Structures are given as C-alpha cells and as structure tokens.
Amino acid sequence: MSGIQAPKILRRGVWRYLSDRDILVAAFVTAIAFAATAGLLYVAHVARVVWLATRSPASAPSRRTLLVFGRRxxxxxxEADFRQxxxxxxxxxxxxxxxxxxxLGGFSGGSxxxxxxxxxxxxxxxxPRAVPLALEQMSIDSLENLRHARVLLRERDDDPLPPVWLVTSRYHLARCLYLARRxxxxxxxxxxxxHVPWTPRYAIRLAMEAGYLMWIDTGMRWAAVTGNHRMAARIT
Known part of the structure; x- marks a missing residue:
C-alpha cells in the first residue's frame, strides 16, 4: 500500500467541476428551480440534511462492512473531523x-x-487485528470514494454488493447516503x-451540504426528464 506513488494533486470541492458542461447545466437548472420555488427547494434540502444529521446513530446498529470517508x-x-x-x-x-x-480517500495534498x-x-x-483494514486511495470526492469502493467490494462485476455502513461526519451523511443508494x-x-455540535462552523457545513445535495438531486431529476443518459450515468 505504502508504495503507491502520489499522482498529480487535483483540485477539491465545487471548483474542480466548473469546466464540466453537464454539471454547469445542472447548476443552471438548480438556480432556476431555486428561484421558481422562492427558495423552498433549498429549505427542503436543508431539512433533509439536518434530519439525517440529528437522527443518525452514533454507532453501527449491526455488524457490516464499514466505509469510512476521508478528509483533506x-x-x-x-484533521479533527477525520479523526472523529x-x-x-x-x-x-x-x-x-x-x-x-x-x-476512503486519495491524495489531496501532502505525501x-x-x-x-x-x-x-x-x-x-x-x-483489532481480526478486522481486515483496506484502503481506497484513488479518489478525491465522495462520489469517487463510493465508485471505487464498489469495485473493491466485488470480486466480479456481477457479484452483489455487501450491506455497508457509511461512517462520516453528521453534516456529510445525507450526501453520502444519497450517492451510495444511487x-x-x-x-x-x-x-x-x-451528537450535532451546534456551532456557527457546523451550521455553515450543514448549509453547504444542503446546497450540494440540491445541486446533485436537481441535476439527476433534470437528466431523467430530458433523457440525458450521459448525465444520469454519472451516479449509477
């Protein structure tokens, strides 16, 4: 594992996608939907993110494979969130x-x-030595994390995926669960x-995640309505 060479560091976050036509179309449609609903669409996604953040268990309810999401x-x-x-x-x-x-997590900076x-x-x-520990080191965002984990979890392409628990920060759960199920x-x-630490920083993280989720979900709905199979295939 340690012999893997670090690839060129890619830009993280929303800015790395702004040269992608499909994602820009999704952003444009999301902005129209936001305006058309007077912001209620965003409020609905905030409620979804906060509901999952507050209601999710702080321990695995049963024995399964755990997927642990990294951070820069x-x-x-x-850093602190990743250590948690x-x-x-x-x-x-x-x-x-x-x-x-x-x-889960590739080279986002450093060696x-x-x-x-x-x-x-x-x-x-x-x-505990009895629990196998494996690394997924080729991704830099949550969607790539899950795509690569899906490959690692199967010996053959047609094998069923084992049930998993997604382990991450409360603000991040809604987006990860949405992507995983798709x-x-x-x-x-x-x-x-x-529990949710109700600090200004955490409130900002929840608000940002609601925006990301609205963008992704609206884009997928637009792809389904317009028959854009290329866009839909991004999260299938």
Missing amino acids: LVDDRP RLARARDDALAGLASRVYL VSEAEAGRRWLLGEGW LGFDAGPVAAEP
Whole structure:
C-alpha cells in the first residue's frame, strides 16, 4: 500500500467541476428551480440534511462492512473531523460491529493519501487485528470514494454488493447516503460525532451540504426528464 506513488494533486470541492458542461447545466437548472420555488427547494434540502444529521446513530446498529470517508489532511495527518470518523470506526470494530473496514480517500495534498494517513492513525490508536483494514486511495470526492469502493467490494462485476455502513461526519451523511443508494449500495448512515455540535462552523457545513445535495438531486431529476443518459450515468 505504502508504495503507491502520489499522482498529480487535483483540485477539491465545487471548483474542480466548473469546466464540466453537464454539471454547469445542472447548476443552471438548480438556480432556476431555486428561484421558481422562492427558495423552498433549498429549505427542503436543508431539512433533509439536518434530519439525517440529528437522527443518525452514533454507532453501527449491526455488524457490516464499514466505509469510512476521508478528509483533506493537515501536515499529512487527519484533521479533527477525520479523526472523529476514524475513532467511530475503531470503536465499532472493537465492539465486533465491523466485518471489515475500508478507508476512503486519495491524495489531496501532502505525501500520503487520506486513506493511508487514516490507517496510520488507527494503528497508532490500537486496531483489532481480526478486522481486515483496506484502503481506497484513488479518489478525491465522495462520489469517487463510493465508485471505487464498489469495485473493491466485488470480486466480479456481477457479484452483489455487501450491506455497508457509511461512517462520516453528521453534516456529510445525507450526501453520502444519497450517492451510495444511487450507486446500488444497501447502505445506512453512522455518525462520527455523538451528537450535532451546534456551532456557527457546523451550521455553515450543514448549509453547504444542503446546497450540494440540491445541486446533485436537481441535476439527476433534470437528466431523467430530458433523457440525458450521459448525465444520469454519472451516479449509477
């Protein structure tokens, strides 16, 4: 794993997509839908994000494969949100609730992948040897995380996907669950934090996630209405 060479660092976040025609069309349609509904469409997505953030369990309800989402590293080490996700996976693994664990995250800056940095943190904090720990190191966003995890979880293309728990920060759960289910996962959410920390920073994160989710969902609905199979195939 450690012998993997770091590829060229790609730009993260919304800005990396602004040269993509389909995504720009989705953004334009989303803006029209936002205006046409006087913002109510966005409010509905805020409610969806907040509902899942507040209602999701803080531990795996049953034994499954865990998919742990990474975050951009700081000095090649997991930052606070990522450490919470890793700690949740470790606690569930120690409790016998993880059949195996995949750490998701490629090279987003620095000399190691997010997944490799997560592996080092877990081994340093005490990882149960009986639970297999695997790395997905080729992605830099949540959709790529799940696409690559889908390949890793199957020995053959026609094999069924095992049920999984998605382990991530509460603000991030709604988007990950939406993407996972569109990609064919039998997935459920597991929150990294014991509860939602109602701070200004966290409120901003929830608001941003609602915007991302509205953009993705509206784009997929537009693709279905217009028969744009190329756009729809992005999340199938």
